[in-house]
Amino acid sequence: MATNGSTVRLKIKRQDGPDKESYWEEFEVPYSPGMNVISALMEIQKNPVNARGEKTTPVVWESNCLEEVCGACTMVINGKTRQACSALIDKLPQPISLEPMRAFPVKRDLMVDRSRMFETLKKIRAWIDIDGTYDLGPGPRYSPAEQEWRYELSKCMTCGVCLDVCPNYGPQSEFMGPFAFGQVALFNSHPSGKLHADERLAAFMGPDGLTGCGNAQNCVKACPKGIPLTEAIAEINRQATLFSLRRFFRGR
Numbered sequence: 001m002a003t004n005g006s007t008v009r010l011k012i013k014r015q016d017g018p019d020k021e022s023y024w025e026e027f028e029v030p031y032s033p034g035m036n037v038i039s040a041l042m043e044i045q046k047n048p049v050n051a052r053g054e055k056t057t058p059v060v061w062e063s064n065c066l067e068e069v070c071g072a073c074t075m076v077i078n079g080k081t082r083q084a085c086s087a088l089i090d091k092l093p094q095p096i097s098l099e100p101m102r103a104f105p106v107k108r109d110l111m112v113d114r115s116r117m118f119e120t121l122k123k124i125r126a127w128i129d130i131d132g133t134y135d136l137g138p139g140p141r142y143s144p145a146e147q148e149w150r151y152e153l154s155k156c157m158t159c160g161v162c163l164d165v166c167p168n169y170g171p172q173s174e175f176m177g178p179f180a181f182g183q184v185a186l187f188n189s190h191p192s193g194k195l196h197a198d199e200r201l202a203a204f205m206g207p208d209g210l211t212g213c214g215n216a217q218n219c220v221k222a223c224p225k226g227i228p229l230t231e232a233i234a235e236i237n238r239q240a241t242l243f244s245l246r247r248f249f250r251g252r
């Protein structure tokens with residue numbers, strides 16, 4: 001039984017600032033049917049008193065869409081990195097432990113700094129350039145197989161789960177992480193995106209790219225959207241090999 005029916009017990013790893021020591025604090029909040037981890041955190045926000053009855057500071061976290069689309073609420077819940085908005089209290093053994101993701105610097109409590117991911121998106125040119133805003137008529141057609149592949153890749157919400165479970169990602173390495181492969185596979189498969197495919201591949205030739213992947217394959221198991229990340233990594237490896245050969249024969 002996940003709940004005693006009237007309260008929810010939470011054990012939260014807290015940190016008052018980026019350079020502060022972390023500590024654990026327990027809370028007991030009123031239970032209501034259908035609640036998720038975010039609603040439990042909102043109960044603490046309403047009444048920031050810990051399980052010992054002491055007044056404390058409200059717990060800080062990030063969330064936005066509340067439907068597992070934005071990726072902002074990612075944290076480690078009972079040891080598993082996942083989204084708090086889709087973590088239902090009824091399905092979690094108590095006390096529910098909440099920790100910030102391990103792969104990112106902590107800003108405060110459960111809120112981390114994911115800006116390294118967004119910098120990577122810039123580096124790999126994770127967008128399609130447009131050549132104007134005038135009507136160009138219907139876009140290019142895709143085969144159903146291409147549509148399926150691109151749709152799966154397009155589900156990435158930059159949540160950070162694949163990075164948090166990857167043994168090769170973190171402050172100890174420059175590796176860009178699995179999500180970057182999926183994004184480049186997506187944009188390099190677009191008819192207009194192909195025009196900048198080589199620039200995206202060039203970004204993978206350093207120590208932060210292809211050679212950073214140790215093939216642990218944790219990413220594909222943990223991705224909440226079921227993105228075929230290992231297939232994307234294989235595809236980018238294939239494209240990068242061809243790119244290297246082209247560069248070799250062109251002499252640059």
Ligand code: FES
Nearest residue numbers: 064066068071085
């Ligand atoms: S709030 Fe957007 S994914 Fe959870």
